[in-house]
Amino acid sequence: MQMRSWKVTDFGKPLEMIQQEIPEPTGTEVLVKVTRCGVCHSDLHIGDGYFDLGSAGRLNMGDRGVPLPHVLGHEILGEVVKGGPDAGAVPAGETKLIHPWIGCGECSICKAGQENHCAKPRTLGVYRDGGYQEYILVPHPMFLVDIGNVDPTDATPFACSGVTVYSAIKKALPVHDDEWLVIMGAGGLGLAAVSIAHAMGVKQVLSCDIDDNKLAAAKEMGATATLNISGDDAAKKLADATGGGPRAVVDTVGANPTAKLGYFSLVKGGRYVIVGLYGGDFTVPLPTLPLRAASMIGSYVGSLKELKELMELVKAGKVKQVPIETRPMDQVQNTLDDLRAGKIVGRVVLTN
Numbered sequence: 001m002q003m004r005s006w007k008v009t010d011f012g013k014p015l016e017m018i019q020q021e022i023p024e025p026t027g028t029e030v031l032v033k034v035t036r037c038g039v040c041h042s043d044l045h046i047g048d049g050y051f052d053l054g055s056a057g058r059l060n061m062g063d064r065g066v067p068l069p070h071v072l073g074h075e076i077l078g079e080v081v082k083g084g085p086d087a088g089a090v091p092a093g094e095t096k097l098i099h100p101w102i103g104c105g106e107c108s109i110c111k112a113g114q115e116n117h118c119a120k121p122r123t124l125g126v127y128r129d130g131g132y133q134e135y136i137l138v139p140h141p142m143f144l145v146d147i148g149n150v151d152p153t154d155a156t157p158f159a160c161s162g163v164t165v166y167s168a169i170k171k172a173l174p175v176h177d178d179e180w181l182v183i184m185g186a187g188g189l190g191l192a193a194v195s196i197a198h199a200m201g202v203k204q205v206l207s208c209d210i211d212d213n214k215l216a217a218a219k220e221m222g223a224t225a226t227l228n229i230s231g232d233d234a235a236k237k238l239a240d241a242t243g244g245g246p247r248a249v250v251d252t253v254g255a256n257p258t259a260k261l262g263y264f265s266l267v268k269g270g271r272y273v274i275v276g277l278y279g280g281d282f283t284v285p286l287p288t289l290p291l292r293a294a295s296m297i298g299s300y301v302g303s304l305k306e307l308k309e310l311m312e313l314v315k316a317g318k319v320k321q322v323p324i325e326t327r328p329m330d331q332v333q334n335t336l337d338d339l340r341a342g343k344i345v346g347r348v349v350l351t352n
Contacts, residue, residue, distance in 0.1 A: 001021070001022050002019050002020060002021055002022065003019070003020065003021075003022045003133060003134035003135050004017055004018070004019060004133065004134050004329075004330075005017070005018050005019075005020055005071050005129070005132065005133035005134070006018075006071065006072075006132040006133065006329070006330075006332050006333070007069040007070060007071050007132075008046075008047050008068060008069060008070045008071075008072060009068060009069045010068065011047070011048060011049025011050075011061065011062065011068070012047070012048050012049055014333050015047070015072075015132070015332060015333050015336075016069075017330070018069070022134075022135050023135065023137050025082060025083055025084035025087065025137055026084045026085070027084045027085070027086045027087075028083075028084055028086045028087045028088075028139065028140045028141070029083070029084040029087065029137045029138065029139055029140070030080060030081075030082070030083045030084070030087055030090050030137070030138045030140070030141050030144065031080075031081040031082050031083070031135060031136075031137060031138075032076075032078040032079065032080055032081060032096070032098065032135065032136050032137075032138055032144075033078050033079045033081055033134065033135055033352075034076060034077075034078040034131050034133060034134055034135060034136050034329075034352055035077060035078045035079060035095070035152065035351065035352055036076075036077040036078070036152055036153060036156045036349050036350065036351055036352075037073040037075060037076050037077070037130070037131030037132060037156070037329070037349070037350045038073075038075025038076075038156045038157045038159070038160065038161070038347055038348070038349050038350075039073075039075075039332070039335050039336065039339060039344075039347070039348045039349070039350060040074065040075060040160050040161065040188075041187070041188070041189075041277070041339060042074075042160075042277055043072045043073065043074075043125070043336060043339075044336060044339065044340055045061075045277055045279075046061055046066065046072060046125075046126060047072060047336065049061045049062060049066075051277060051279055052278075052279025052280060053279065053281065054256070054279065054280040054281030054282075055281055056281065065127060066126060066127060067127075070129065071125070071129035071130045071131070071132050071133050072125050072130050072132050073125045073130035073131035073132035073133075073332075073350075074100040074101075074123065074124055074125030074126065074130050074131065074159065074160055075100075075131065075156050075157050075158075075159045075160045075161070075349075076097075076098040076100060076124060076125070076130065076131035076136060076156075076159060077095065077096070077097050077098065077147075077152055077155060077156045077159070078095065078096070078098070078131075078136065079093065079094070079095050079096075080092050080093065080094050080095075080096055080144065081135070083141060087140070087141050088141065090141050090144075091141075091144065095147065095152055096144035096145060096146065096147070097144075097145040097146075097147050097155050097156065097158065097159055097307075097311070098124065098131075098136070098138055098143055098144060098145070098159060099143040099144075099145055099159065099304045099307050100123055100124035100125055100126075100130070100143075100159060100160070101115060101116035101121075101123055101163075101301045101302065101303070101304075102115060102118075102121065102122045102123060102124065102128075102139055102140075102143060103115035103116070103117075103118025103120065103121055103122065104118050104119075104120040104121075104122065105139075105140075107119065107120070113303055113304070113305050114303055115303060115304060116300055116301050116302060116303050117300065122139060124136065124138070132329065132332050132350070134329075134352050142304070143304065145159075145304075145307055145308060145311060146311065147311060147314075147315070148311075148315040149315070150311075150314055150315055153324055153326055153349050153351075154314075154321045154324065155311075155314070156349045157188065157192065157322065157324070157347045157349065158307065158310055158311060158314060159307065160301065161188050161189050161192045161322075161347060162192050162196065162307075162310055162314075162319075163301060163302030163303075163306055163307045163310055164189060164275050164299070164301050164302055165189055165192050165193035165196055165197075165250065165252065165275065166196050166200075166302060166306055166309070166310045167299055167301065167302035167303070167306050168193070168250045168273045168275045168299040169181075169193065169196060169197050169200055169202070169250060169273075170200075170306070171271070171273050171297050171299050172248035172249075172250050172271050172273045172297075173200070173202075173248070175202050175204075175247045175248050176247070177203045177204070178204075179204065179246070179247035179248075179267075180204045180205075180206055180241075180242040180243070180245075180246040180247060181197055181202050181204065181205050181206070181246060181247065181248050181249075181250065182205075182206045182208060182238070182242065182246040182248070182249045182250070182262065182265070183197070183205060183206070183207050183208065183218075183223075183249075183250050183252060184208050184209075184249060184250065184251040184252060184253050184258040184261070184262050184276070185208070185209055185251070185252040185253040185258065185276060186207050186208075186209035186211065186214035186215055186217060186218040186226075187209075187214065187252065187253075187344075187345075188322060188344070188346055188347040189252035189275065189276065190207060190209065190214075190218065190252040190253075191214075191217055191218055191221050191322040191323070191346055192322050193250055193252055194207055194218050194221040194222055194223045195221050195222060195319050195320040195321070195322065196310070196313070196319055197250075198222050198320075199313045199318040199319045200313075203224070204224045204225075205222070205223050205224050205225075206223065206224060206225050206226070206227060206238075206241055206242060206246065207219075207221075207223040207225075207226045207227070208226070208227045208228075208229045208238065208258075208261075209226075209228065209229065210228060210229060210230040211342070212228060213345060214345060215227075215228060217322075217323060217345050217346065221320055221322065222320060225241060227241050229257075229258075229261060234257075234261055235261060235264065235265065238261065238265050239265065242265070244267060245265050245266055245267040245270065246265060246266060246267065246270065247266075247267060247269075247270055247271070248266075248270060248271045248272075248273065249262035249263070249265065249266065249270070249271070249272045249273065250273045250275065251272065251273065251274045251275065251276050252275055252276045253276040253278050254274050254275065254276025254277050254278045254279070254280075255276070255278040255279065255280055256280040256281065256282050258276070258278075259272075259274065259280075259282050260282045262274075263282075263284065263294070263296060266292070266294055268292050268293055268294075269292075269293045269294070270292075270294055270295070271294075271295040271297060272294065272295065272296050272297065273297045273298075273299050274296070274297070274298055274299065275298075275299050275300075284296070322346045322347055323345055323346030323347070324346055324347050324348070324349055325344070325346070325347075325348050325349070326348070326349050326350075326351050327348055327349075327350055327351070328350065328351060329350045329351060329352050331350065332350055335348050335350065
């Protein structure tokens with residue numbers, strides 16, 4: 001039997017729909033019928049074939065071991081079909097969210113439960129084929145995550161956007177009740193961060209963006225306040241809005257303007273946590289790091305343990321869902337184009 005896959009066949013070119021045989025699981029692999037896959041901004045970078053490093057040039061995905069042709073998509077949910085001969089009993093017929101941030105499984109980092117930091121990653125949608133297809137092989141049943149009674153469409157983005165900001169906010173904490181957490185960006189990641197921050201007990205959350213429509217969505221998600229940071233007076237407006245500066249900033253954009261504004265806005269001892277991958281660079285005067293006791297922290301997605309922790313909050317009804325639009329899987333290229341053009345508020349989940 002055959003299935004459809006939408007593949008990058010050449011970096012920077014539109015995806016191609018390719019018919020191929022449904023794979024057979026071997027070893028500990030599990031075959032899952034993909035019913036939903038979220039669309040993430042990092043898919044644009046991977047499809048383009050590089051990340052923008054500013055003055056340092058480009059980080060080329062081909063040099064990083066991303067194969068071609070390749071299936072993107074790492075926010076994956078589907079129905080378990082069967083396991084390989086070494087997979088043991090698998091929950092055939094059940095719908096599971098898939099943790100895509102998979103490591104080698106053998107190194108000390110993986111054994112410590114930080115497989116998302118593994119130096120030999122096997123990430124679905126990055127180094128192994130992802131979810132923009134009708135079936136997928138998951139390396140081990142341990143990466144199948146229970147969603148309880150959560151609507152499958154709602155659950156899908158938590159595999160990336162959700163767990164990414166959950167892990168970042170953990171690094172940004174503690175933020176006391178009289179202090180502010182700033183979320184840079186009100187796209188899919190930023191909206192999820194607002195909701196999850198509240199679920200984690202943060203009292204004062206300021207959402208910053210240059211798009212008033214996205215800021216309105218952030219307010220709906222529960223942002224204590226919003227701030228349009230376009231214009232030359234953004235630093236003053238941010239300081240005024242937070243009473244002198246935030247305790248922590250989570251930057252879901254990762255561009256030069258948000259990085260500079262976020263880092264330099266911090267109060268003494270503050271923490272700037274970056275998860276966005278838009279690209280570029282900025283200069284930090286080195287004496288300001290110790291003089292301000294400031295921390296600059298990179299946060300890369302999240303671990304399996306963190307995804308399970310997050311899903312417990314979701315199943316308990318503590319996380320407000322970001323706006324989600326569903327589209328058929330064969331609209332994946334149009335959806336990526338819309339995402340690049342900034343036309344999407346919240347997330348798009350593709351369905352098979």
